[in-house]
Amino acid sequence: MRQNGGVERLEAALVEMGQGMTYPATPDFEPAVLATLERTRGRWPSLPYPRVPTPRLILIIVVALALMAAVAAGAYVGVQTWLSAGPRGVQFTNDFELVELFRDDDPRTHYQELAIGPEGKEIYAIRFFGQEEAELSDPQETAIVRMSGLREERVQIEPVVNFSDLKDPALWDPDIGLPGIILPELVPPAVINGDLFLMASAWTDTHLPEGDFRPEGPPTGSSIIVRHPDGMLQKVLTVLELVDAGLLDTAAPDRIFNRAVVASAPDHLWLQFITLEDVGPGFQKIIRRFIYEVEDPNGDGDWSDRTVTPLSLPDFVAEQGRPDCCPFMGLVAEPSLAGEDRSRSVLLLMSTPFPEREHRIYRVSDLNNDGDALDGGEFELLFSGVPASQDIDALVVARRIVVREGKVVLRELVISALTTSTRVSRITETGEVIDIARAFEFILDMVADSQGNIYVWAFPPDGGPGPVLYKLKPVPEGASAEPEVPSQSDERVGQ
């Protein structure tokens, strides 16, 4: 009784509030709408419903059927054709099959920073978890999880490292005391030969400020930690150790806004820190990029004897002004496959500043061990391209090296949001950009394996509440994916 009375009162309060609302003036939509309709006169009005077939309409239908037949035939003779996963589904070219592996419809979870595991059997990701929604995630529940079953296409998710379990003082700088809250830094874990490298930060705070997902102040310590296959944890390096060794400015730790750790071999890591610094009055800022090679010299998996070598970069990369952009600044490791040793190089992403805004991918190395990437062959441009979107869409790059019968048969890059913000494209060795999937609502991450599979973590075009893990599986040569139902444009409404 009290419940019903309460609800009635609540309804009355809502009605009362609705009646008292004031709205901004309604804009005049008529000119813009009419002008747009005029420009698209060919599509307006669309075919009335119902419509009596006329000879002209029958002719159109016959031509359309002939075109569809041609498209289907084209698919079988190897012409690239767009297929669709269904109405309001992802569209993909017929040299791939699309499989939906996992849909994160749970508002309490949030997965990001994907990394492909050894042999492409699993994906690792950071999972945030909150009691009601992931945005208010609980640090106690934050973990790196393993998504296994990729080959079988039945994904199972299990935590591998809980960040709250990283309280062993041996994993941190000696003078920070016992850590309180421990959170991941937003970099994908580096996974190689069963070892998993992660970057985490610790605060002495034991509770998060209400509604926030990190404590207010800077962390007391930031560590790179390795988890061995047997579950043992070991500190590899801390940011403070870089400072103490004179490899990073003392003020830099508080200015770091972008980080990366990637593994190019079981005994070889690459680190990147990017700092954002004020210069002069106003909002003038520059970014500084620091890259380090970290090695386990005897390759025994014990990182207590690791060596750290900073790598000097060309000036235009090491220091950039006007950092009004851009998510395109990570590192990507290249797997060493089929006898090709890529352990001594790493791919570096950078953008030229707005308004020219051009994305570039360089291969960086120090082949002659002189501490810089300035000599011949040490700073190699692999790709440059202007993104279609000047927006803040997430640009993700994955290295795709396909091995068959022990030989590398394909070397390329996969990139998201380059040609349009909703697409995934291949970048061939010659620099050609080929779109292979489109209509994603928002692409969050992407990884690829040595079998040629590409995994895309993206919000789906069907309006689902959470992201979906898609697998783009290459179709064997000589076969083509069957065309499914013709796609309906995202623009279609009122169906």
Add this chain to the structure above:
Amino acid sequence: MTEQELIRRAKAGDRAAVAELIGTHATQAHRLALQIVRNQADAEDATQTAFIKAFTNLGRFEERRPFAPWLFRIVAREALKVLRAERTRLAFWQRQARVTESEEAVESAVVVKVEHQELWRAVNRLKDDDRLVLTLSYFMGVSEAEVAEILRIRRGTVKSRKHNALARLRALVEREFPELQHAVLEGPESERAAQ
């Protein structure tokens, strides 16, 4: 001229009919978008896009059906799409750059009276689906049948969705807005019962 006649003319490409339909429904459509996205610029974009999509696809609309629910469904869908895209981008960048969403920015589009501001804050804490059904039912004055038409659900489902949304709002008020409890949950009857 009846709405059916206007729609028939609009389908035939009559600009004046299109203009009249826009004029008739613009205010409500814009208000619905404002309620969903709570941002003037996004609401304007969503409404305009919805009108363009509606008239581009008018050939598929059966003119014997009421136009407003069909249009509002498109508006709601466009507004939710804008909202979801914004939220996704914001969530991404919050995690990357530690920016925080400004509550003022969220609440600036629709002005409510001072005495309703706490309740408005509570409503805005609800999930989109709950907010949409409450907005249509209580702020837009849309009938239950029309809500069913807009959301493309059965009338029974409208009832249950509304009930669930109210229950969640009630729980939220009890949990986080104690100062509102007396005003919006404990009516005069329950006060008398308590005495």
